[in-house]
Amino acid sequence: MFGSKGKTRQKQADAIVKALGSPPWLESVSVDETGRAVLVIEADPADTAVAEALRMDAEGKAGLVPGIKTVSTVLTAERKQGAAPAHTHNHAPAGSKGRTELLNLTPSPRRVQKGARLSDEAMQQGAPQRQQGSVAKIPGISRILVVASAKGGVGKSTVSVNLAAALAKTGMKVGLLDADIYGPSIPTMLGTQGAEPKGSANKKLVPVEAHGMKTLSIGYLSDPDAPMIWRGPIVMSAITQMLNDAEWGTPEDPLDVLVIDTPPGTGDAQLTIAQKVPVTAALIVTTPQEVALADVRRGAAMFTKTAVPVIGLVETMSYFQDPAGNKHYLMGHGGGKRMADALGLPLLAEVPMLQAIREGGDTGVPAAIGDEETAKAFHELARKVAIGLDTLETKAPPEIVFED
Ligand SMILES: Nc1ncnc2c1ncn2[C@@H]1O[C@H](COP(=O)(O)OP(=O)(O)OP(=O)(O)O)[C@@H](O)[C@H]1O
Incomplete structure (x- = not known):
């Protein structure tokens, strides 16, 4: 037949x-x-x-x-x-x-x-959905990975920082852009609070160097004591400036990957980033609780809709291991795996809840560059992310066009 x-x-x-x-x-x-x-x-x-x-x-x-x-x-x-x-x-x-x-x-x-x-947000913006490849690449940046989460406080920034640090440790040229408008925590996690990116001779922002990475944060550009209400256009112009008007790399010597820590949720800011930034792929961070499934599904759907491939899910704060080596699943067990299966995505890592990870965030020295045992989860994640990004480059992106 x-x-x-x-x-x-x-x-x-x-x-x-x-x-x-x-x-x-x-x-x-x-x-x-x-x-x-x-x-x-x-x-x-x-x-x-x-x-x-x-x-x-x-x-x-x-x-x-x-x-x-x-x-x-x-x-x-x-x-x-x-x-x-x-x-x-x-x-x-x-x-x-x-x-x-x-x-x-x-x-x-x-x-x-x-x-x-289309979604309400897309209708409001009145803009056609992005087609992969339709947003011009940024000279000086080979690939852009956005790290997203459906909810706040799930450990997204911690994953972004440690993943970026682990990628940098492998010898890759890595940038980290903190686009979390609601709580730019990356300067604290890198120990770069108060840093002010300088301007270069050709009037570009010079990213702040930390732990072998180039970093820029909305936190470097705004006064932390004077919180401002960021609206779509302002967010986008700040992000656009940090992306396009910064010395991340040169066309001859580009960054291998720029990791963007995005604000939590699936609102305007996230949609705008997915549509207007030449994103190579997205990574979704979640905790093990079942309740988050619907939110994560919405997040994954947003990326599908904007033709951004999602390379996988990361479950964090998965378990606590006591000194005797027993694992305690304080937030439930297997939620990330079930969610990944339900979404048809790979679960790339289950990051344990570790004091060293929290302390690393608080003291500005990411756990991924610390002792072997603590760093292990992030190194494994970095390896899978690097493979995922390479695989994408050899696979044609999904084709999406909307009819009027
Ligand atoms: N695996 C972990 N083990 C221990 N503590 C963790 C872990 N992951 C995150 N934390 C802690 O949980 C808190 C929230 O983490 P983080 O700021 O990364 O979350 P987030 O999702 O980026 O939050 P926001 O929505 O504010 O951006 C921080 O104090 C961080 O140190």
Whole structure:
């Protein structure tokens, strides 16, 4: 029935169905020879928000199946009673002429049927969603990794600082940009409070050097005793300045990676960064509690929507190990793994709750450059992140285009 290529495509389609958990709303999956998957999702046209959420989630998961290069979705009205159940195919099913036409008419990117819509934030901004590669790269920066979390206080800045320090320790040229407008904590974590980035001869900001990294923080640019209300445009101009008008590297000698610590949540600031900054990939930080799942899902969906690949999840404060070596799962056990599985993302690290990590943050010497045992989790994470970023460079990004 199928040739060997056809069999591969069928396997990929089956893998997508499996990755999505064979849901009843998935009418069909097809994969063509270029690695483009088309998902046909049945949704209630009256509930566009649900349809949109299903689509984003499904596309994110499908995009992670090996061999899949782009994912497009066709949203259809709900199946009438007695219609065929969900199945996979490499060709439009015989006898479903309307659907065949629909699939054949969509060599291009994702089509959103009338009724489906973008998020409220995107609508408010009135801007088309970003397509990967559409934001110009910054000369002097090879890759940008954003570290995000759905909620505040989960240990995102701690992961950002230690990951950046661990990457720098491997010999990579690393930058760390603190874009956390609500609580720029990176100067404290690096022991650079009060630093004032100087201007260079060619009127660029010179990043502050700390622990083998180049760093800039919104905290260096604002008075910590005079908290200001940061609004979208101001945030973006500060971040844009720190990104584009700073001496991170040169086109001949660029940074290998710039880690950006973003503000927690999925509001305007995060969406703007994902859309306007040439982000290579995102990393999501969470704690083990189950309650955060919906928030994390929303965060992952935001990146999917803006065509930013998420390379994985990091669970932090996973457990406390007593002096006898017993592990105590104070915040629950396995939440990060379950969440990663539910989102179809790899869990890249489970960082323990350690006094040395907290103290490292408070004293300005990241634990990742400290003693071997404490630093281990971050070094392992850095290794996986470096591999993840390299892998992305050889894989075509998902293709996303919205219809008017
Ligand atoms: N693995 C860990 N072990 C011990 N303490 C930790 C760990 N991770 C984070 N902490 C501590 O928890 C507190 C919050 O961490 P952090 O500031 O990194 O969170 P955040 O998510 O960046 O917060 P915010 O939302 O304010 O940006 C800090 O005091 C930090 O030292």
